[in-house]
Amino acid sequence: MSTTPWILGLTGGIGSGKSAVAEQFTTLGVHLVxxxxxxxxxxxxxxxxxxxxxxxxxxxxxxxxxxxxxxxxxxxxxxxxxxxxxxxxxxxxxxxxxxxxxxxxxxSPYAILVSPLLIESGQNRMTQRVLAVDAPEALQLQRTMVRDESSEEQVRAILKVQSSREERLRHADDVLVNDRDHAWLRSEVERLHRFYLTLRGGQP
CATH class of the missing domain: 3.40.50.300 (P-loop containing nucleotide triphosphate hydrolases)
Known part of the structure; x- marks a missing residue:
């Protein structure tokens, strides 16, 4: 009998690399919305x-x-x-x-809800576990300015609107600090994936 997948909430501030992490999970066959x-x-x-x-x-x-x-x-x-x-x-x-x-x-055994506003919108109530992707603010600024061709002021304004890092991390069960290269990120996601496959209902 197939068990209902449990739901992992994936969130992170702008420029934290949330999309790159989500992409890695999909390559491992995890259903994602x-x-x-x-x-x-x-x-x-x-x-x-x-x-x-x-x-x-x-x-x-x-x-x-x-x-x-x-x-x-x-x-x-x-x-x-x-x-x-x-x-x-x-x-x-x-x-x-x-x-x-x-x-x-x-x-898949678990599914992922990706939302930048997972905490603020209350969408975390749909999830059994929360993974926050984090990165040093200087790196968030740099990545977002390059990606969106936006000014530092614009990016800082967005950072201000999004929930504070402290708030996000307080709700997170797992934190992935994404401040290294892509190969390292892939191995971290694989490690988390193996761990998540051992969980029932999102809890050890």
């Missing part, structure tokens, strides 16, 4: 959420092809806490359901 992807799926054309958003904010939040115009919507809600709250209360349950549905299809 990305909360950012789920957030995009729920507002695709033809989904009820998009119709509700358009009904509330008007055609200005749609692109000519019917897709959601994210930057237009972002500008509208950033200036207005009430509208932002309305949008979050519409989308968060839908995103949660999307994630649960996707995780339920997992065939």
């Amino acid at each position: 990305d909360a950012d992807h789920a957030a995009r799926w729920v507002v695709e054309p033809g989904r009820p959420a998009l119709a509700k958003i358009a009904a509330r904010f008007g055609e200005q939040v749609l692109q000519p092809d019917g897709q959601l115009n994210r930057s237009a919507l972002r500008q509208l809600i950033f200036q207005d806490a009430e509208q932002r709250h309305w949008l979050e209360s519409l989308l968060h349950p839908l995103i949660g359901q999307e994630i649960r549905d996707y995780l339920a299809r997992a065939q």
